[in-house]
Amino acid sequence: MNARLIFLPLLFFNPDAQAALKWERLRADLAPGPKEKSIEARFPFVNEGTTTVTIESLKSSCGCATAALDKKVYAPGEKGEVRARFDIGQRRGLQTKTIAVKILNEPTATILTLAVAIAEPMKLQPALVVWEKGEAGKPKVMTLAALPGQPIRAVKVTSTDPRMHTTVETGKDGESYTINVTPESTEMAGFATLTIEAETAGTTQTLRAYAQIKPAAQ
C-alpha cells in the first residue's frame, strides 16, 4: 500500500471538531429512597481542548428533570459540572431521562442520561374495577402482592364513597392480600377512590385504586 495512505485517516480527524470536554460519566444510575421527593446527579467534566468551550444550552427530555451549570464558558484545562435534578413526583419504575448539552460550534449535542429506579414495594392488580349501571353488584377483586422477601404486614383500605364497601383477606405469610370491592347498589353511576395503606419493609406505603359504576355504554 502506498505509504501516503497511512495519513488518509487524518483527513477525517479534525481536532476542532472533537468534543473538547471530557466527561467523567455520561450516565447516572440513581435509586431514591421511599421518602425522597427529588434526587440529584452531578456530571463533572474538564475542558481538555486547547480552546475555550462555550456551553450554549442544556435541554432536558422531561419537565421532571432540570439541569444547571455554574457558568457557560470554560477555558482550556478548566473543570466544571452539570448538576441535574430529577423530581420524582408520583412517578414509578425505571425512569430514563436525558439532558442534551449543546456546545457552541459543535454539530451534535452530548447526551447525559439519568436512570432513576423508583422502587415499587408492592403491586396492585387491577387498580380499577368497573360495573356498568344496572349490572349485578357482585364483588370485584383486587390483589395486592408483596415483593419477594418484603412481606406486607398490615393493610387498611378507605373509600371516598361510603357506598363502595371493601373487605381485606390476608394471603399466605403477608405475601399477598385480596381486596374485595362491592357496591351497595349499581343503580346510579358513581366513582370512588380507594386509598390502600400497607406496611412493608418498615414503612407505610400508600397506593390508590379506583372503583367505578359507569353509565351504560352510549
Next chain:
Amino acid sequence: MTRIRAALRQFAILAALAIVPAVATGLLHPKRSNFTDRIREGEITVADAMRNWSDCLWIDARTAGYFASQHVPGALPLNEDAWADLLPAVLQAWPTGRPAIVYCDSQACEASEDVAKRLREFGVGPVFVLKGGWPAWLAAQKK
C-alpha cells in the same frame, strides 16, 4: 492504466473510510435523523386522530402551567407530578372502549409516553400518543 487503477483504489479506500462513521452515526447517534418519519407503535398523527377518533378523550401530559395557558379543547390534564389528584377525573370522563390520545410538549417529550403507558394498565380503551405533540396539533389548526 496502473495509475488509474491506483487512483480508483485510493478512492475506494477513502469512500470506505467515510462510509463507516457515517453509517455508525446514522444508526447509533442519539440525535440521528429520522429519514422515514415513520409512526411508532402506539402513536397517531393529528390527521388520523381527527379522521378516525373525533370522539376521543384528549389527555394533556404537560405541566399545569402549560395546560392552563392553552390546550386541546376538551382535553384533561394528567401528568406524573400530580397523578393521583388528576387521574380520577380522567377515569370518570373516559367511556369504556373509547380511545384516549395523550400529547406533551414536542416529539422529544417523553411525558406522553409515560402517561400513555400507565393509562394502558387500566384497560379502559386504546391509548395513543400524539406524534409531534402539542406543536403538531397547533400546526394542524393553522392548515
